[in-house]
Amino acid sequence: MAYNPDRQHSNFSGATTLYGEGASEPKITPNDSFQTDYGAGYQDEPLPRPRPQFAQQARDSQRVSFAPPKSTGDLRLWRHDERGNMWTKGGRRRCVGRFCCCTVMMTLFLIISIVLALALWARPPDIRFNGISLPTGGSAVQVQTDSLDINLSLSIGVKNPNFFGAMFKSIDATAFYPPLTSQLGGGTLHDINFPANSDTQFLFPFNITYSSGIDPNNVLVTDLVNKCGIKPGTTKSKLTVKYQLKLALRIVAITISPSFSGTADFDCPVTRDDLLSFGGDALLKSLGVE
Numbered sequence: 001m002a003y004n005p006d007r008q009h010s011n012f013s014g015a016t017t018l019y020g021e022g023a024s025e026p027k028i029t030p031n032d033s034f035q036t037d038y039g040a041g042y043q044d045e046p047l048p049r050p051r052p053q054f055a056q057q058a059r060d061s062q063r064v065s066f067a068p069p070k071s072t073g074d075l076r077l078w079r080h081d082e083r084g085n086m087w088t089k090g091g092r093r094r095c096v097g098r099f100c101c102c103t104v105m106m107t108l109f110l111i112i113s114i115v116l117a118l119a120l121w122a123r124p125p126d127i128r129f130n131g132i133s134l135p136t137g138g139s140a141v142q143v144q145t146d147s148l149d150i151n152l153s154l155s156i157g158v159k160n161p162n163f164f165g166a167m168f169k170s171i172d173a174t175a176f177y178p179p180l181t182s183q184l185g186g187g188t189l190h191d192i193n194f195p196a197n198s199d200t201q202f203l204f205p206f207n208i209t210y211s212s213g214i215d216p217n218n219v220l221v222t223d224l225v226n227k228c229g230i231k232p233g234t235t236k237s238k239l240t241v242k243y244q245l246k247l248a249l250r251i252v253a254i255t256i257s258p259s260f261s262g263t264a265d266f267d268c269p270v271t272r273d274d275l276l277s278f279g280g281d282a283l284l285k286s287l288g289v290e
Helices: 054-061 075-083 092-121 219-227 272-286
Strands: 126-133 141-143 148-160 166-176 183-194 198-210 238-251 254-256 259-267
Touching (some): 166 198
Antiparallel strands (some): 148 198, 183 198, 238 254, 238 259
C-alpha cells in the first residue's frame, strides 16, 4: 500500500490531526501508543519507559509516601528511605520518647507475664490449725490490778508445696468467749518464713484478758469456777474460745490476705488462788465458793 500523507492518524487521546504539507507533526511522549498504518507486518517499536523514582519524588514534593509496585525495582529504596533509622528519626526528643515508651511497655509485659505464670502454676500453702495449748514455760495465768490474763498458744501448721519460699508478713488474731460478744484478747506475729517444699509447725501466742467491765453479769467468771473445778462439787473441764485470724501471706512479690475463724478447746488453767487475788473473798462468795 502506498503512503498517503493526507491520511488521518490518531494519537492516544483520540484527537484527529491532519499533517501533510505545512502541518505540524504531533509530539510523541514515552507513554503514547502511536502506530501508523504502513501495511501488514510493520509496527513502530515502543519507546523505552523510564523507571520512576518514587522515593525521590516523595521527598521533593513532601507528600505522603506510598509503596511503589515491586515491578519498578524501587521497593528496596523506598523501604530504606521511609523505614530506615526509625529510632533516631525526628530528633533527639522523639528518640528519647520512643526509648522510654518501649522500656515501659516491656516492663509492663514482664510484670504481667510473671503474675500470670504465678497464677497458673503457684499453689497456695496448706494452713492447718492444730488447737490451743498452754505455754510450757512460765505461768499461764497472770493477775493484774483490774484484769485476769490467760496466756495461750495456737498451734499452726503450714505446708508449702511450691518450689519457692513463702512468708507470713503478719498474723493478727482476735479472741472471743461465747456467749460474750466483746473481744477478750488476741495477738500479733510478724515475719515467719516457710522454705520451698516444707512443712512447718509454729506456735502463735495470744491471750485472753478478763475484766469485770466487759462481763457485768459474771458470765465468764461463773464458767471459770464451774469448769476449773473451783466450786465444790464440780470437776475440771475444757474452756471453749472462738478466734478469728487475718493473715498476710507473701508469695514472691504478691501478698494475699486470707481470713479464718474457728473454735478451740483447752484445759482451764485458773485456780482458786487466782480468783481470790483478782476479786477477793467477796467475788468468791458471790459465786458460791467458800
